[in-house]
Amino acid sequence: MDSKMQESTLLQMRHIEKRFPGVLALHNVDFTLRKGEIHALMGENGAGKSTLIKILTGVYQMDGGVISIEGENVSIRSPQDAQNKGISTVYQEITLCPNLTVAENMFIGRESGAWIKRKDYEQRADEILKSLGIPARSTQQLGSCSLAVQQMVAIARAVDMKCKVLILDEPTSSLDDKEVNMLFDLMRDLKKQGVGIIFVTHFLEQVYEVSDRITVLRNGELVGEYLTEDLPQVELVAKMIGKELDELSALGEGEEEKESVKEVFYEAEGLSSSDAMPFDFCIHKGEVNGFTGLLGSGRSESVRAIFGADKVNGGAVKIKGEPVKITRPIDAMKHGIGYLAEDRKRDGIIAELSVRENIILALQVMNGFFKPISRSESEAFADEYIKVLNIKTASRETPVGSLSGGNQQKVILARWLLTHPDYLILDEPTRGIDVGTKLEIQKLVLKLAEEGVSVTFISSEVEEMLRTCSRLIVMRDRHIVGELKGRDLNQSQVMKTIAGGEA
């Protein structure tokens, strides 16, 4: 039995360590992949999935641990090295050349490629495509195929390179249901041929549809390896987020039931954007509510639609009962809505500008191009908010990029507070910042609500949301699947709703 286990083990990673400056990205992580297995690698943002994949594909070098392929210890020095050892990766974005033919894409950049006649490799490509049941011709331009077929061609390329381990990194995120099924059929085919597949995704349903085993990582550590059939969806969610179910039910009853009798501030019906499915939503004056769900569930996309950050496609929006049109951020700002973006570096700070300039930016935009805030006035604003929010900065003229993450976040908060919004959307305001600042921000949110400001609060940490929100909107696979308030507002209920109800 034991020897049989050994035989079927394809890839083994043991005690993997990876350190980045100031962070331990992976600590003592084990991962085992067997022949003919589809193995899902799960974890929330920052759990270490992509670091592990990058070590396996030679992008990063590990700081400790052992990797063995078919029982033999190996070291993987570069992506090319990984490929030679039979490890192939197909990424979320297609990394092939759309202006070349399918056959050229399958053979480009391989050692013997230059010496093979076109006819020969086109014939070979057709054979592979046929054997894998991929609906494409070898002479067709890759760009003329659907995204799913392009992805499958990438897989075919990998398979033909005698890959033993195939890594699929979020392969389904840009595919529709039918295309996903095509891809799954191909995956099952490869599995029969003995290929080991590592499947990285955040779509829970897909994990249960196709995978045999699940390995869960959290905060750079291994949570465990499970047979898919033995791990109910709700337990998987609990393991990813880090709460045992019993512990969850023990918590819970803290919140008082607060019925909002106040007027509705913002109301949307069938609101949709280029990235968000149509949804209904409303928020009362002085209410704090939250969107929750796993990464990729559509929570950020939804609030971005409210602010007009993505292209708004449809829906009716009312503010204080009056119908309004919000298609651009500036429209939302003029109606008293502020939005603190999820990605602070990309969408928030203007790194090289000073703390002062960053604080006055949104107010300046609302005031207009021809009414600049005077230097002395802007200095007064900056000083006021540096004091109120306790921003730690050398001076108000320090470039905001040189501040710590938490203080950068406070600068952006100050920027929106200065506009005196009626409704503030905070998307992950506490991500990647220290505990003390987290608490300060939570307190600030509650204080704003008392002053009559409506707040939508999004956080990956469910506890934090339970502490601040009086109503939680739960999303899964880009749809709202539940709304929790009052007595239902506890962690186990949230987990159950995220996972799909059945526990």
Next chain:
Amino acid sequence: MKKEKTKFFSTGLGQLTIPLVAIFLLVIFNLIRDPSFFGIVLGHNNDGNIVLSGNLISIINGASELAVLAMGMTLVTAACGGQDISVGAAAAIAGSVFVKVLKSGGSIGGGKVLIAFIAACVVAMLFGTFNGTLVAVFRIQPMIATLILYTCGRSIAYWINGGATPTVSSPIITAIGGFIPGIPVPTPIIIVVIVAILFKLVFHFTSLELFTQSVGINGSAARLNGINSTFIKLLSFIILGVCVAVSGSIGVSRLGLINHETLLLDIEMDTILAVAIGGNNLGGGKFRISGSIIGAYVIQMLTVTLYAMKVSSTDVKAYKAIVIILLVVIGSPVIKSRFEKLMSRFKNGRSEISAKGAGES
């Protein structure tokens, strides 16, 4: 403590350090070579006006077109993260329009010069809008977008005056290109000062500076803060258009004729260099107009110095290249950070020594 130190040095090595040091070195070099190099003489010119003359005046005067273009280019660079390489060709078009209107029959009076200048401005702003639309709306890289006008601009200038190189002789034009009677400072210098003041006023009375920097540093964040980045980019090209018209008109007035083939030839590269020497990031973002102006004077002083050293005009470009490579490398972030490290080590070493000394005494 350590943080304060790096802060001190980063302000010590501000954006203007490199261009100012370059000017300083050029001045020292020239003074050693020829102590009377920067002598300024108050004399009479052919028209009988009292005028200032001397190498320093001719350097500052000669750099006028470059300085005006560099100011506009700084704005385009900051907003779009790229450069407009068509400014020389566009200046030829603006100059041709300027002359075309001046030659449109009748005597040349003050009103007519004004109308001619406004016409040149409008045309240059239209071409700026064309470039700006390609960049801001169609998201074409600035250098590619402006390559179109760079290629065909001088042909368009050729058509405007039917292939001729007409001359304009009028005391007003001579005054614009040379001296206004009673004022000993060359007029182009005064125009540069006026343009610089106009920029300062625009920055004071609008949010152009803040918005341009925001768009250039982080376009995505700027958009989410409600800034219309398309408008800001387009505006930067239109403002550059005005600068093009100004420098084209100065160029025409200096010579009293329009030669569409040679007017401000190859000035686009000098303009981009002036922006770079001024310590502005060619990738966009934070900028200082004053840096670019000083950059323009550095380039002009370098050229004049080389000519004064009897370097032949064909060789000047090669020597210029050497000095410019030095300046750009010294100003590069790699060298800057090495220098800062070295300085802080030097400083630490010294403070240790002084601390020791204090302990011993």
